[in-house]
Amino acid sequence: MSVFFDVHGLSFLDCGPYSFSLERGQCLGISGPSGVGKTQLFRALSDLIPSTGEVLVNGVSKAQLAAPRWRSQVTMLPTDSVWWYDEVGAHFTSPESLAYLQEMSPQLGLSEQIADWQVSQLSTGEKQRLALLRSLQIRPDILLLDEPTSALDVHNTQLVETLLLRLKNKEQLTLLWVSHDQSQLARVSDRILYMAKDKMTSVAPGVGD
């Protein structure tokens, strides 16, 4: 298998340089102490903060693409979801994305009519699941998940994991998954890296627990 997502000597703020690579349709788990810069790593990968070093998708580096194009390909899902319109549906701008929302909602335990709901009436957990659908709707190649189930109970966590693993297997969606839950990382990841300020080290399965 060839390298699909290649990170080479990436440095940002006071972190790095980090190098790692992934094949298409793999899931890389990332663990590490809080405050080490896992969120900033994702922000650097999606080019939301300045960084040095190279990041390539399928051989094309981020400098070669316009920033919005890059971000719709390497999309980050932040832990806390943010909503700016009153209705859920207003955040899904095209008819296709609304159809996608309606089709996928039941798979995450949400109503098919959720597009008509007011954001203010949603729970944090519902918002977190909807934000995942909002990010998936732009069809990224690589999804950077920052604690994607932090506000979810066991049942909904399982729904999210199942959906993401299915997309990974069926649609070759590549995932980077940050979590503090070691057993979750063990369930979803093909391999796990432990992040420190200056390097990433491989974690053998089972060792990180």
Next chain:
Amino acid sequence: MVHTGGVISLSSFDLLLASLLMIVLALLSLFLKLGLEKKIIVFSVRMTAQLLLIGLVLRYLFSSTSFLLVFLMSFFMLCAAGREVYARQKRKIKGLAGYMINTGAMFVSSFSVTFIALWVIIDVQPWYSPQYAIPLLGMLLGNTMTGIALAVDQMTDQLYRRKSEVEQRLLLGQGWRDASIDIRRDCIRTGMVPIINSMAAAGIVSLPGMMTGQILGGTPPVEAVKYQILIMFLIAAGTGLGVISAVWASGKVLFDNRERLRLDLIRSGNR
């Protein structure tokens, strides 16, 4: 009071009487612990000095129709207005860019509109006649200044407060224009509302300052009104143009070439 022709000339004593009102206001502020008494006194004195000085400058300027002098005067007024807008902002954009956004927007709007008024509408000969050019420009700068100050202040503040919204939208693949469109629209509206409101109230609630001045100065009311209508149109056009360009330029500065929101370019501070 001294009568000279149709106009009643004000004596220094008349002005002194009016200034007593400021003393009363300052005492009231002291009594109510508003903490404004120092400002009231300082700015009253400053305003008097500024206006007396400009009176002298204008007298000199009007006596000579020199393009260079009119140009220098306009340039000085522009810089002063730019500084004033900058000083009014809570979160300032760092460095020269912050100053240039306001000043540039005021230049684009006030100067172009004044020029059109002088050249096309009033058709003054020569077009830079100081009796027309300086007061018109002053009126436009003063009003676009208010609009731009409101809009840019709102823009930096909103981007700061709604950072996660803007970044989430960027992460969904939107460009900086889309990601900030709601904020930019709000800011443009905020900047333009005062002039739209004052158009609505003109003549019914308030008699605009210029018109009042002209009428007190002896101009027939209908003539004064015609000038006031012209001025209102100019101010509204200038404010709109200035606010739109200032908000656009702020966006251009605060999002870098990779369309990242660069809040590190804003100095957060207390007013």
